[in-house]
Amino acid sequence: MSKNYFKILRAGINSTFQDDGRNNLYHIGIPFSGAMDNRNFLLVNKLVGNKLKNPVIEFAYQGPLLKYSGEKINIAITGDVNFTIKRNNNLLNGICYQAYTLEHGDELDIISTNKSVYGYLAVGGEFDIKYQWSSCSVNTKANIGANDGKKLETNQRVNILKINKDLGIKKLDYLNTKIENIRVIKGTNFDYFSENGKKTFFEKEFFVSKLSDRMGMRLEGPKIENIVNTNIKSEGLIKGVIQVPADGNPIIMLSDHGTIGGYPKIGVVISADYDKLVQLTPGSKIKFEEIELSNAETLFKLYDLETQNLISQIR
Amino acid sequence: MIKNISNLGDAALYCDFGKEVNKEINSKVIRYFKSIQKENIDGINNLTPSYNKLIVSFNLRKINFQMVKRKIENLNIINDDKFETNKIQIPVCCDENFSLDIKRLEEILKINRDKIYEKFFGKEFFCYMTGFIAGMPFLGDLENELHAKRLETPRVKVPKGSVGLTEQFANIYTFESPGGWNIIGNTPLNIFDSSKEKKPNLINPGDTIIFERITENQYQNYNE
Numbered sequence: 190m191s192k193n194y195f196k197i198l199r200a201g202i203n204s205t206f207q208d209d210g211r212n213n214l215y216h217i218g219i220p221f222s223g224a225m226d227n228r229n230f231l232l233v234n235k236l237v238g239n240k241l242k243n244p245v246i247e248f249a250y251q252g253p254l255l256k257y258s259g260e261k262i263n264i265a266i267t268g269d270v271n272f273t274i275k276r277n278n279n280l281l282n283g284i285c286y287q288a289y290t291l292e293h294g295d296e297l298d299i300i301s302t303n304k305s306v307y308g309y310l311a312v313g314g315e316f317d318i319k320y321q322w323s324s325c326s327v328n329t330k331a332n333i334g335a336n337d338g339k340k341l342e343t344n345q346r347v348n349i350l351k352i353n354k355d356l357g358i359k360k361l362d363y364l365n366t367k368i369e370n371i372r373v374i375k376g377t378n379f380d381y382f383s384e385n386g387k388k389t390f391f392e393k394e395f396f397v398s399k400l401s402d403r404m405g406m407r408l409e410g411p412k413i414e415n416i417v418n419t420n421i422k423s424e425g426l427i428k429g430v431i432q433v434p435a436d437g438n439p440i441i442m443l444s445d446h447g448t449i450g451g452y453p454k455i456g457v458v459i460s461a462d463y464d465k466l467v468q469l470t471p472g473s474k475i476k477f478e479e480i481e482l483s484n485a486e487t488l489f490k491l492y493d494l495e496t497q498n499l500i501s502q503i504r
Numbered sequence: 505m506i507k508n509i510s511n512l513g514d515a516a517l518y519c520d521f522g523k524e525v526n527k528e529i530n531s532k533v534i535r536y537f538k539s540i541q542k543e544n545i546d547g548i549n550n551l552t553p554s555y556n557k558l559i560v561s562f563n564l565r566k567i568n569f570q571m572v573k574r575k576i577e578n579l580n581i582i583n584d585d586k587f588e589t590n591k592i593q594i595p596v597c598c599d600e601n602f603s604l605d606i607k608r609l610e611e612i613l614k615i616n617r618d619k620i621y622e623k624f625f626g627k628e629f630f631c632y633m634t635g636f637i638a639g640m641p642f643l644g645d646l647e648n649e650l651h652a653k654r655l656e657t658p659r660v661k662v663p664k665g666s667v668g669l670t671e672q673f674a675n676i677y678t679f680e681s682p683g684g685w686n687i688i689g690n691t692p693l694n695i696f697d698s699s700k701e702k703k704p705n706l707i708n709p710g711d712t713i714i715f716e717r718i719t720e721n722q723y724q725n726y727n728e
Binding site: 212213214215216217218219221321322330331332333338374376377422423424425426427429430447448449450454457458459460482485486489493 | 510511512513514515516518523525537549550551552553554555556557558559561564565568569633634635636637638639640642678679681696698701704705708709
């Protein structure tokens with residue numbers, strides 16, 4: 190048994206181990222998975238001096254309450270998150286994008302995300318967890334990944350194998366911004382929809398439904414009219430694909446999506462907007478904006494440069 | 505052989521092999537899939553073959569649509585006989601606890617259950633693709649008399665091992681999952697085993713499958 194560990198006093202709503210996901214398994218039905226918000230995943234690792242793709246704990250809405258036992262260790266939290274650190278009888282309000290050093294007996298309470306869905310907790314070191322297909326990412330549907338492919342549970346113990354020696358405090362001046370406009374490339378079944386349906390899709394507002402999770406984001410709003418067929422022969426999906434089933438309400442495929450689907454694809458969210466999309470909470474407004482492939486590629490380069498730039502600012 | 509290549513979003517390529525669903529077209533899809541897999545192209549991170557489409561997803565940090573398209577167009581396609589396929593027998597028990605939708609099928613198809621089983625067991629099926637959930641095989645083709653639509657309201661939980669029918673296809677639920685296929689029986693075989701990282705799937709695209717009926721007693725005592 191490891192002498193450095195967290196005891197989970199409250200698991201939170203959807204707390205799982207994630208890294209940058211697993212590749213080359215779509216053809217057998219296993220999705221990419223990985224941290225939903227890739228930028229915040231990379232930043233949290235950098236803040237505690239880890240390799241950028243180290244496994245972290247991802248939480249949604251309410252995070253875990255953890256009691257730490259062991260040698261001093263650095264932690265950091267990214268996203269838009271309220272959290273406190275309790276040492277003896279002192280309560281400290283935490284700030285995101287800044288490392289903290291935890292001592293034996295400290296309690297880290299990740300209270301909630303603030304008008305966003307996902308947040309990330311990294312420890313300066315390595316969790317003692319299992320890898321499957323070179324990734325620890327938990328896919329609760331197929332029970333694949335760390336922690337037997339399950340969410341964290343109250344009263345369980347999370348062991349830490351290795352602690353980084355450098356306990357210097359790194360920070361970053363960064364504020365998550367929100368977007369309403371999600372940029373989309375036309376999908377392969379765009380012509381299944383009526384002129385009215387296409388207009389509805391690009392001109393009207395949609396709202397994120399409560400029935401959204403790591404697999405998909407359901408939207409509510411005006412119905413999108415299909416004039417060809419509400420089913421297609423089942424074919425592959427990727428994250429960001431927007432399918433419209435017979436009821437006319439779009440569903441956006443997210444990181445744990447089923448690998449095959451039979452609904453027409455009206456569009457695909459561009460890669461540069463994915464991190465911001467997944468952070469939209471139920472009830473949030475979305476407007477889709479059409480964009481050409483070449484522009485989407487340029488926007489991704491900019492997004493990636495900005496991410497690299499933020500990473501290099503952390504010292 | 506690919507009728508059309510287009511982009512699916514900014515990080516995937518959509519190869520269209522036609523509209524029909526048949527073994528010939530699907531064999532071409534599988535050939536392309538295996539050929540691309542063999543090339544091990546840096547930046548390509550996923551391939552999803554289906555009945556008549558192949559989706560190639562890639563890492564936009566390393567490669568882009570035009571580059572991947574050029575690679576796919578100039579690919580050496582390996583011959584059918586170069587890839588390995590298997591013939592697999594799948595034992596299925598149709599005891600009442602397992603054949604959840606047999607009554608519904610009798611009504612829709614207007615033939616009795618013995619006739620349904622007679623048309624299902626002992627016939628050769630072809631595996632078109634695997635996916636949706638991990639390891640789920642899509643098998644065809646069922647005779648016309650067995651074509652039924654999926655349930656209007658899908659089940660929230662279809663038990664692991666359930667064998668289902670929809671239209672011209674049969675499938676097997678590799679673990680408990682929501683689903684809308686007409687369930688006619690259950691197999692004690694483990695179709696997907698995530699502890700075997702090299703070969704988690706018992707059934708792969710291109711394989712031949714024959715369902716074999718077993719009794720409840722054989723099901724209970726089944727040893728893999």
